[in-house]
Amino acid sequence: MFKRYHVDVIAANGLAVILWASAFAGIRVGLTAYSPLHLALLRLIIGSAGLAVFALATHMRWPEKSDLPAILLSGFMGFTVYHAALNIGETEVSAGLSSLIVSLAPVFTSVFAALFLKERLGLIGWIGTAISFGGVALISLGTEGGLQFNDHVLWILLAACSESIYFVIQTPFLKKYGSLTFTAYTIWAGTLFMLFFSPGILHEIVSAPLGTTITAVYLGIFPTVIAYLALAYAISRVGSAQGTSSIYLTPVLAFLIAWVWLGEVPGLSAIIGGVITIAGVWCVNIGSGKERKPKHRSQEISHS
Numbered sequence: 001m002f003k004r005y006h007v008d009v010i011a012a013n014g015l016a017v018i019l020w021a022s023a024f025a026g027i028r029v030g031l032t033a034y035s036p037l038h039l040a041l042l043r044l045i046i047g048s049a050g051l052a053v054f055a056l057a058t059h060m061r062w063p064e065k066s067d068l069p070a071i072l073l074s075g076f077m078g079f080t081v082y083h084a085a086l087n088i089g090e091t092e093v094s095a096g097l098s099s100l101i102v103s104l105a106p107v108f109t110s111v112f113a114a115l116f117l118k119e120r121l122g123l124i125g126w127i128g129t130a131i132s133f134g135g136v137a138l139i140s141l142g143t144e145g146g147l148q149f150n151d152h153v154l155w156i157l158l159a160a161c162s163e164s165i166y167f168v169i170q171t172p173f174l175k176k177y178g179s180l181t182f183t184a185y186t187i188w189a190g191t192l193f194m195l196f197f198s199p200g201i202l203h204e205i206v207s208a209p210l211g212t213t214i215t216a217v218y219l220g221i222f223p224t225v226i227a228y229l230a231l232a233y234a235i236s237r238v239g240s241a242q243g244t245s246s247i248y249l250t251p252v253l254a255f256l257i258a259w260v261w262l263g264e265v266p267g268l269s270a271i272i273g274g275v276i277t278i279a280g281v282w283c284v285n286i287g288s289g290k291e292r293k294p295k296h297r298s299q300e301i302s303h304s
Contacts, residue, residue: 009234016231021253023223023304024095024102025261027087029215033208036087037197039216042205044079044191046220051184054229063177063185070169071182075189078166082159083190084197086304089155094264099254100136100274101156102304107132107281108164116168128283135280138273180232187224223304250304251278 030039054060063071090098107129114120136153166186173182205213251274258264266274 006237009237012230012234012237016227016234017249018253018257019223019227019230020304021099021250022257022261023219024090024099024254025258025264026215026219026223027090027098027304028095028258028262028264030212030219031087031091033212034204034216035200036091037084037194038201038204039219040080040083040087041191041194041197041201042216043220043224044083044187044194046217047224048188048191050221050225051187054225055184060181060184061177067173067176070173071185072189072192074166074169074173074182075186075191076193077162077169078186079190080193081162082166084194085155085159085162089152089159092152093156094266095258095262096251096255096264096266097274098156099251099304100277101153102160102163103251103281104132104136104157104277105160105163105167108161109167112164112168124283128280130280131283132277132280135273135275135277138269138276178232180228183228 027039030043034042086098086102089101093101110125111129114125136157170182170186176182177185208216255266
């Protein structure tokens with residue numbers, strides 16, 4: 001997995017994967033007491049506060065004014081839309097299956113890059129795209145215990161799509177600012193837009209069970225802040241390709257964590273659909289890899 005044996009890099013990479021995988025189950029817990037939009041807002045507020053402390057401690061640079069429109073758009077797509085849509089989708093879709101659908105983000109990214117950045121996807125990549133969506137369709141038909149369409153899958157597809165748009169937009173800024181700094185900018189921007197949904201959140205915080213609120217705090221600190229810090233450290237040590245080499249384990253771990261934490265066990269058709277989806281994502285990676293090398297880690301990973 002790693003060309004050289006770096007225990008610290010393996011630990012940091014593994015930590016990021018585990019934290020991101022746990023977020024899908026954490027969202028399901030949070031939704032038992034919070035509305036989807038309020039849970040997203042609370043998580044982003046906590047994450048923004050944590051990153052603000054980190055920014056002050058490290059004297060993080062301010063963004064240039066000319067880059068603010070792109071940062072605001074990136075934050076809106078990558079965090080406001082992503083978290084709102086994912087939370088709405090997870091009201092009806094299990095944590096493990098949600099992680100599988102979100103894993104389509106690199107597929108959307110490759111398609112958008114081919115359409116708007118003139119990057120060639122290749123025949124295998126387009127075939128993989130079709131396979132992936134076929135797998136998601138099978139997942140959708142099996143999420144409610146029978147062969148009936150679950151429209152909440154569309155919300156999670158929207159989350160994956162918005163995340164991929166975020167990945168494409170941020171391409172020219174990662175080299176300029178670095179992945180962690182630009183992520184902090186966009187999380188703050190996404191939180192700003194989410195404040196539109198703040199009415200009523202104090203009532204939910206007061207009325208929610210303490211354990212559920214602690215889970216929301218966990219989501220804001222660990223998958224939103226600590227995971228990015230860990231991954232940024234891994235990338236700084238060995239580069240993007242090696243530093244993110246375990247990210248595709250996220251759906252597998254998400255299923256395991258959801259099984260242990262929530263007792264969620266997917267149906268047979270959903271499992272088959274998941275395998276098909278992963279196969280399609282793999283084909284897209286192979287197809288796009290023949291035409292181009294990943295320019296940044298966001299073309300290789302997705303967050304939760």
